Amino acid sequence: MDIADWRKKIDAIDQQLVALLNQRCECALAIGALKRERALPIAEPVREDAVMANLHTANRTQQGPLPDAALDEIFTAIMAQMRHLQSAPD
Amino acid sequence: MDIADWRKKIDAIDQQLVALLNQRCECALAIGALKRERALPIAEPVREDAVMANLHTANRTQQGPLPDAALDEIFTAIMAQMRHLQSAPD
Numbered sequence: 001m002d003i004a005d006w007r008k009k010i011d012a013i014d015q016q017l018v019a020l021l022n023q024r025c026e027c028a029l030a031i032g033a034l035k036r037e038r039a040l041p042i043a044e045p046v047r048e049d050a051v052m053a054n055l056h057t058a059n060r061t062q063q064g065p066l067p068d069a070a071l072d073e074i075f076t077a078i079m080a081q082m083r084h085l086q087s088a089p090d
Numbered sequence: 091m092d093i094a095d096w097r098k099k100i101d102a103i104d105q106q107l108v109a110l111l112n113q114r115c116e117c118a119l120a121i122g123a124l125k126r127e128r129a130l131p132i133a134e135p136v137r138e139d140a141v142m143a144n145l146h147t148a149n150r151t152q153q154g155p156l157p158d159a160a161l162d163e164i165f166t167a168i169m170a171q172m173r174h175l176q177s178a179p180d
Contacts, residue, residue: 001120002124003121003124003125006117006118006120006121006124007117007121007137009113009117010114010117010118010141011141011144013110013113013114013117014114014141014144014145014148014165015144015148016106016110017107017110017111017114017168018145018148018149018152018156018161019148019152020103020106020107020110021107021156021161021164022149022152022153022154022155022156023099023103024100024103024104024107025154025155025156025160026155027096027097027099027100027103028096028100029155030091030096031093031096031097034092034093034096035093047097051100051101051104054101054104054105055104055108058104058105058108058109059108059112062108062109062112063112064112064115065112065115065116065119065175066108066111066112066115066171066175067175070115070171070174070175071108071111073167073170073171074111074164074167074168074171075104076167077163077164077166077167077168078107078164078167080163081156081160081163081164084160085155085156085157085160
């Protein structure tokens with residue numbers, strides 16, 4: 001496979017990533033609404049630690065090659081965006 | 091659905107995200123190896139712009155709710171990690 005073929009594969013993966021990130025965002029917005037109803041804090045470091053632990057467990061079942069440290073950076077960005085949208089859903 | 095139910099849904103989505111990010115990383119490493127063979131630069135701003143344009147097109151076909159700006163922040167982190175791994179694959 002040449003560079004252009006791998007890029008087509010990446011573009012197809014990105015389509016799926018966009019769909020999943022939208023689904024994840026829907027869930028985060030639903031949680032944000034429930035938290036506001038109950039006057040709970042939006043930021044929950046204990047839950048975020050649990051999410052990271054789940055990710056590391058999931059990553060161990062993969063063939064790799066993504067290191068946990070890279071996954072942590074990516075999900076730090078994902079959770080920051082979700083937290084931001086939970087805080088300002090409109 | 092309560093907060094715990096939405097979180098279960100998020101955890102299931104995250105399993106799929108980890109799998110896709112590993113697949114994306116495999117592609118990026120394959121491209122990195124080809125670039126090294128041909129002495130091509132690892133960082134390619136024009137390709138990264140094309141990736142972002144693909145993401146925005148994909149995002150328009152979704153029901154939402156993730157804004158393009160949030161997607162940009164998330165994929166900036168994804169591409170930074172992939173670029174880093176392409177540069178130092180071992």
